[in-house]
Amino acid sequence: MSNIAAIFKKQLKDTWGNKTVLIQFIMFPILTLIMNNAVIIDGMPENFFVNLFAVMYIGMAPLTSMAAVIGEEKEKNTLRVLMMSNVKPYQYLLGIGSYIWAACMIGAVVVCMAGSYKPQERLYFMMIMAVGILASLLIGAAIGIWSKTQIMASSVAVPVMMVFSFMPMLSMFNTTIGKIAKFIYSEQISIMLNRINSMHLEMDNICIMVVNVFFFAAIFTIAYRKCGLE
Numbered sequence: 001m002s003n004i005a006a007i008f009k010k011q012l013k014d015t016w017g018n019k020t021v022l023i024q025f026i027m028f029p030i031l032t033l034i035m036n037n038a039v040i041i042d043g044m045p046e047n048f049f050v051n052l053f054a055v056m057y058i059g060m061a062p063l064t065s066m067a068a069v070i071g072e073e074k075e076k077n078t079l080r081v082l083m084m085s086n087v088k089p090y091q092y093l094l095g096i097g098s099y100i101w102a103a104c105m106i107g108a109v110v111v112c113m114a115g116s117y118k119p120q121e122r123l124y125f126m127m128i129m130a131v132g133i134l135a136s137l138l139i140g141a142a143i144g145i146w147s148k149t150q151i152m153a154s155s156v157a158v159p160v161m162m163v164f165s166f167m168p169m170l171s172m173f174n175t176t177i178g179k180i181a182k183f184i185y186s187e188q189i190s191i192m193l194n195r196i197n198s199m200h201l202e203m204d205n206i207c208i209m210v211v212n213v214f215f216f217a218a219i220f221t222i223a224y225r226k227c228g229l230e
């Protein structure tokens with residue numbers, strides 16, 4: 001636990017000097033506050049911008065941050081030094097992952113508070129966000145481990161992030177995209193957030209989310225076994 005806590009604190013300090021990662025945590029919460037209060041359109045669904053940006057936040061921030069951090073530390077040989085300092089790979093991944101998860105959850109709180117939800121609905125909102133952030137962390141970690149440099153990690157993470165972030169929005173305007181998007185976790189999160197008033201979950205929602213998480217976990221495992229952290 002001491003090694004995990006040390007990695008957590010190290011990343012906390014590094015974030016203030018890494019604007020690429022820092023902006024991921026604050027961009028969408030700020031956009032949510034601005035758009036939710038500045039744009040009022042007749043007939044617009046309640047909490048429209050909150051739900052929209054919450055899904056984009058899940059698909060972008062944890063994925064790109066995790067990939068960028070691991071890619072950067074592999075490029076600078078920081079990971080090699082940590083491994084030689086008796087830090088285990090799982091300790092490093094837990095330290096970095098828990099930090100990014102916590103940072104994203106703080107942003108999720110800001111997004112949640114921007115919406116007009118009841119106390120129980122806010123709890124459901126945060127639970128949904130927590131699962132979505134975890135799923136994005138897994139795929140981001142896999143990309144980071146597979147990449148040799150930060151640039152390589154970012155070049156792979158950006159198109160993947162765009163699919164997960166924008167597919168749910170595009171599915172609202174195109175039925176063909178909607179049929180494809182329903183199989184990805186971000187679309188299921190969008191559906192659950194839009195139903196948060198009733199919290200009516202169908203078995204399809206749960207099954208697709210579980211399959212996505214296990215699929216990303218499998219990709220992460222394959223990447224780790226093939227490339228490792230050094």
